């Protein structure tokens with residue numbers, strides 16, 4: 189089977205800092221891939237590359253068997269109708285109602301009837317438990333409600349590929365697990381391929397077919413939930429046991445760091 | 452997507468097959484709304500549908516609501532997981548009348 193997402197030897201720099209270091213990941217059709225890793229490990233950066241928002245310094249990324257690095261702006265725009273994206277802190281447009289925000293991709297990319305679009309918006313609001321909120325402005329929603337509205341917008345087109353950056357961070361446990369359930373349903377009903385960045389271990393273990401663990405821009409491991417849990421790698425165990433990385437302290441270097449002077 | 456309409460003594464049968472998606476659901480919608488206008492009983496046969504997205508479901512919802520208003524019986528026929536799962540996800544599996552086969556549907560009272 190041709191992977192729907194193929195990340196090959198990707199290297200990325202921001203300025204002179206290397207952020208992703210020879211990352212390789214293949215994701216199969218209908219697979220739910222969870223990306224985990226400490227803060228700053230490069231998860232969001234990887235996601236931004238996957239959707240063509242940023243170009244790689246080296247390596248390549250293929251989505252649905254097309255190299256997104258070689259797509260023109262126009263091709264990318266056409267391609268975007270197949271992608272759903274829920275960003276970390278995914279913002280809605282403050283000048284539009286919640287319903288208009290969620291409908292936006294349909295307006296931009298389809299010729300559906302108004303009535304069809306309105307029903308689709310309400311169906312999605314139902315499944316994220318925001319029924320009846322379509323006429324409110326984003327400023328009238330809570331943080332967790334905004335997140336769910338952003339998720340509804342990401343899936344309004346029933347995209348072939350869905351990318352979510354911490355969709356359930358900050359949600360209460362009940363809402364968070366109903367979002368997990370929805371992610372599973374989207375995959376089962378529509379055979380969606382889904383990439384989810386998350387810090388929530390419970391959620392990751394519940395939804396993941398496989399987990400990619402990133403550390404300082406490198407892939408530590410890719411494997412099933414059981415494989416990752418059984419890993420003896422210390423950094424992975426630190427992550428699973430929520431231990432902070434132990435840094436080996438060189439007193440001289442530490443002093444120099446604090447004073448901003450080199451030794 | 453292919454679709455066809457058959458008129459039978461006990462109702463109109465609208466059959467769809469293949470994939471109902473953003474591209475072709477407007478055609479499905481037009482046909483459904485049209486049939487609901489003049490039929491007294493509509494059987495929507497989705498047995499051969501291999502994929503249906505939310506725009507297809509939305510079209511069914513609109514046609515069903517229209518049918519209810521004018522006392523037209525509106526019945527879905529499907530065993531296809533592709534259809535049933537999407538209906539389930541939208542919590543519509545309990546809203547529509549769904550039968551496994553056309554024979555079942557025709558023998559049931561609506």
Ligand SMILES: Nc1ncnc2c1ncn2[C@@H]1O[C@H](COP(=O)(O)OP(=O)(O)OP(=O)(O)O)[C@@H](O)[C@H]1O
Pocket residue numbers: 202207225226227228229230231232233234276
């Ligand atoms: N626009 C940017 N310009 C420069 N550096 C950036 C930029 N975005 C991210 N970085 C750097 O890239 C590294 C990875 O950041 P990234 O946002 O991918 O982390 P993350 O794994 O998503 O972390 P978190 O869990 O905190 O969201 C960090 O060191 C960060 O400083």
Ligand SMILES: [Mg+2]
Pocket residue numbers: 231232233276353
């Ligand atoms: Mg991030």
